[in-house]
Amino acid sequence: MTGRRTGARQPLSGRVAVVTGAARGLGACLARALVRRGATVALVGLEAAALERLARSYPGRAYGWSVDVTDRDALAECADDVQRRLGPPSVLVANAGVVAGSPFLQSDPDVWRRVVDVNLVGSAQTVRAFLPGLLATRGYYLQIASLAALTPVPMMSAYCASKAGAEAFAHAVRAEVSPRGVDVGIAYLSWADTDMIHAPVLRELRAHLPWPMGKVYPPQPVADRLVRGVERRATILYGQPWVRAAQVVRAGLPGLATRLFRTAMPVLESRGDLAAPGLIGAGGRADDAARSAARRRKGA
Template sequence: MSGSVRPLQGRTAVVTGAARGLGAAMARELARRGATVALLGREASTLADVRGTIPGPARCWEVDVTDDDAMRRVAAEVRDRLGPASVVVANAGVAEGGPFAESDPALWRRVIEVNLVGSAGTARVFLADLRACRGYFLQIASLASIGASPLMSAYCASKAGVESFAHSLRAEVAHEGIDVGIAYLNWTDTDMIRDADDHPVLRELRAHMPRPARKVHPVETVAARLVRAVERRSAAVYAPSWLRATQAVRAAMPPVVTFVSKRELPRLQRKTAFEATGLLGAGGRADTDGGHRASAGRPDR
């Protein structure tokens, strides 16, 4: 994959969470660089809209990444229709915010299931293809994998989990020629982030981060950076690039976050009530409303 001028040319690339946001932007960028793209997501009509914007061959499948049987069927159909996957991007994710004590246990668990269990399930069903192609698996992680934030316990736990999962998987499959990368992202301009800013507590939390850490980055810029990392089979990619520096100080981050939170959270609580947000963004609403797992795994026609 790394030896040609266009390393993605003719390759099959699978992107989960491709109905919008970063997944849709990555699908477009992968196609622009020559890949045939399989778009996986929860909403058939939105996936079809994204497919219509892709410059090249692409197909879409409506599927819940936490449905193991449906994912196995989709993996087989992708292989039959597009060829074995050389690239798999585990991007599907949801988030919710608010105090842990008042959180809805089912929604809290759902964040873990989609972000962590769904990523592992994605790797599992496509691993045979990646082994045959000596392919590349990219796990979408976050600054939350490195430094946890208050009022985002499920999301932070899930992103710390996917980082550890990707490190473990990399060590397990390296001798088979499979490379595993981790994408560490900060604020990216998706509907999930825009929805977070509609909630006073989450908006205030972002406003109190250091200036570089609270900047929101265009989704197309982030997608282009991640696809370049796919071409290079990078072990890690940071968007923005300064996030790399947080690795050197990650051991110091929890006590710093606790110190700041101990001072700031009481002040914020005097200004606004801390309330659960529910799942954030249009993707989160689709996940909440889309309890139709019996229909999962349907391909486009």
């Protein structure tokens, strides 16, 4: 993807792409789509076994690195190893993310901060590690944001704050690197059908959102759509076409959320079965397990 040539039939052919959060969910779907479009993909995530299974599906085209995106030193080592083994990246997709769901005052402060650390700080550290390679290839960085960056909802304050922060971070980086030939895109997604969105708190939140904001979409078509945007080096990408309209009216969306949940919030807060005590879904459990293992290693 050197320079801005996008006229080739497969502009990603022969290029190296890095995807974080690639062990499962949307990240794995993005990796599959990138391989199908000709790229060699560095799969970065926490779950070594899942990364290895995905890599085995594409021999010679995908390779796994088990790394926590909040570990700056490990990310730097990963970036060096990717470049040594595969070459400098032409595409970076900062996708790694976790979510928690509970009223802010009832949330665990450590869990709340972990969401911000992974989704926002982890994205920044990912860019810090891999941006030198993108500068060498005049490549493309895609930040996975969310509809939550446009329309914050209750029970997800850490996730909404982190995604809005990641959006602002990507805009700032674009202004810095665009003169040097690197393009930056931001992807806005609604609900993709990954395991974490089936947590009780997120199901209940979706039930209070108007159509199509509460609709769930299969992740692979969303990933395919995003990768077509990567090929175009698009500045703004939408996982679902209707999200473009949300961007247009974003100034009014926080007020809409307040009105929608004015009567629902007392009920949601009283539902002890809804508030998740920690990070949600298999990705959250993997994050907890990785941090526990890291603490044991430090204590050994």
